[in-house]
Amino acid sequence: MNYLKQLAILLACCVAGDALSILMHGALPGNVLGLALLLLLLVFGRIQPHQVEGTADFLLQNMAFFFLPACLGVLEIFEQIRGEILAILAVCVLTTLCTAAATALTVHLVCCLQRRAGREVPEHE
Known part of the structure; x- marks a missing residue:
């Protein structure tokens, strides 16, 4: 269940980045804005690294799979x-x-x- 919470946090940042991109009329890609949002949340302490670490490590270890498409x-x-x-x-x-x-x-x-x-x-x- 912990991994689902971590994934939800990462996906929320991704969706928020996409929404910001739409509001900015595509001036910056949504994935870049989502990562910047996640970075800001981590820097200002709203999210602690341990809250996303397990899922982020899993995604990084399996990154090659995401390049297949x-x-x-x-x-x-x-x-x-x-x-x-x-x-x-x-x-x-x-x-x-x-x-x-x-x-x-x-x-x-x-x-x-x-x-x-x-x-x-x-x-x-």
Whole structure:
């Protein structure tokens, strides 16, 4: 029963995000607004992490399952995108490299800020 309550909280944030998106005439996607709402609720203490942790962990551990519909959708339109497959792959590789570089830069900056503030920073291997 506890997992149902946790799922209800996550779904309520998702539905609220979709409703906000509709009210904003689609300026931001509902899933992004739902995650932002969940983050705000967690930051301001209206929801405690243990209230959603079990279900969130389950969803994260089974995330690959949620990508199946998207993958199958790509397979359905493969004939239409066959001519552009190299461009699509190039974009995928380029954005992956950009994401990795942005992540590394962010970690480096946070470590520098922590050192400057006098906090202990874990050593990297």
